[in-house]
Amino acid sequence: MSKGSVTSPRKAKESPKTGISPASKTPGKSSSKSTGDTGTGAGVTRELARKGYRTMLEARLLEEKLAALYRSGKIVGGVFLGRGQEALSVALGLHLRRGDIYAPLIRDQAGRLAFGDTILDTLRTYLGSILGSMRGRDGNIHRGRPSEGYHAMISHLGAMVSTVCGGLVARRFRGESGVVGATCIGEGGTSTGSFHEGLNMAAVEKLPLVVVVANNQFSYSTPNDRQFACPDLTARAAGYGIVGRRAVGNDLIDCLRVIGEAVAAARSGEGPQLVVADLLRLVGHGEHDDASYIPESLKKSELGRDCLLLARESLIEKGWMTEEEAVAWRDAVALEVEETASKVLREPAPDPVDEDWNAFASLGREGEQ
């Protein structure tokens, strides 16, 4: 690993605008390693944190089911999981509102559920049910309902940044204010031209865009020292003339706080926000990958600590959740996932005979009117 590949959590460039003094306790051990004034969770309510934990749990158990369905051959194609990244992902999804625009990426099951996607539609899309939003025409993480502000990512990394910009420009044309557009990307995706073009464009147009970079230290197998040479990706924000912030990626409370501030700043007209968080994915790139290239030492470091366990500890410690509740939630979510999966497994697959085989919205197959 390069010296720059694991940066210790640092204070965000902007000090919290809320002015609330850090009264609450440092929530997780990872953030206690920080310089001292991040990770306080100032402004994060009990309600939000509980919702965050509950949704992380849903994402985790749902993804475990997806992995099992993949291993048993029920899911074809790729299965890409967000294990270890749920805290960061959920924080963005929770801070968005209905009417905002959201383009999640591959490790955002938690954010998707927080934004309003469902366990049902996730399973339908992975299992190729004709009743799912993608109707078997696309699968897995490539799902969404663009007309509802929930974009369906294309695989090409970086592409969704400018697409969200476009949605925000449209809202501006319609005279809507207070709307936020957000997307997520891995640190590897920041090397694309699209990422750069999109952020620069957002900055020029001063759009209320939030881009969250999950720096999980690897893009597939490539470590960060082969991906970029700058020691800290938040530094890039200055190059675009936008605000850069840093969150502790496996600390739910810190993610909620930092992303909350970023979303609020964007919403109130302060322009694009770049949030970078260090963490580790606790699975392979996809379920086909054993991630043997991730060194044990890194897995055992602070970065390798599981955000779901940390969130559980933290919420219980704060008295925001009881052990019993955590267990009850787990059982309830597990049951919902199992029941939904068995229902979806019985749903019809798309039939090539019924498929219209037409790529046009307003024209016939051959493009005829």
Added chain:
Amino acid sequence: MSSITYLEAIRLAQRKALADDPRVFLYGQDIGTFGGAFKATKSLAKEFPGRVLDSPISEDAMVGLAIGAAVEGMRPIVEMQFADFSTCGFNQIVNQAATLHYRTGTACPIVVRLPSGGTPGSGPFHSQSMEAIYAHYPGLVVMTPATVDDAYSMLLEAVALDDPVIFCEHKFLYYHLKAEQLPDQALPFGKARIARPGRDVTVVTHGAMLHESLAAAEELSSDGYDIEVVDLRTVRPLDTDTILASVARTGRLLAVGEAWPWGGVTAEVVARVASEGFGLLDAPPQRLNAKETPVPYHPALWGTHRPTAGTIASSLRHLLEL
């Protein structure tokens, strides 16, 4: 009255689109106050404040922005400064715009204007004809207007369409082609036009090659040949019916294209006629395209690189003897 150029027709179509439809906005490099590299948006920024936006030099993000805006119900028109630079926005066009409706059921009504084709001295990177590349992708409509009337009415049609349209306007025609007035009626969408009726050979072509082909047909008429010239107007959809009906009359086909032959529009035309109209042919179908090098800079080379009235006429003579 002053006559209207092909370029002015494009400007006036955008003006009408902006005036008629509040969902329309224009996005491209230097198109605001400056009015565009070719002045296709001259004075529109002033006339429609806030709706003609200068973009950074970011073709990928320009198209991405248009897609995102279209999803929200807008009707963006993106101007590429030259068709050649659309390769930098290729990913968004073919992977996001073209797939969006099929994947998600959400329409993607964007128009991407591509100032296309060769002019003397433009060289390898300001001369390309990209229509075959985009036509390859299901979900994209590819328009190639060859007349002032079509430049105007097809651009309006493109804006009205719920599908993404690649609008290949030909730079060679920008100032050369003139009409006395704007059309008050459009030809039917997706239908080719018999630009010159004849009975001996069918020439199928589009864009600037229409005018070279018409000149060649004129040349052959002095030898007593009647050449029919079909202007495709849109290359996707490709109006196979009109092509086949013409070949049924003439028994001979010459497909002419300004672009390279490999996998191009002429290849598609020949393939369709060969497979669907083999019995109509009295001779092997022929085609004439650009030479297979990058588009050269010097006018002497460029004039030979692309088909011209002269080379089309010789191809026709050859075909008439087969």
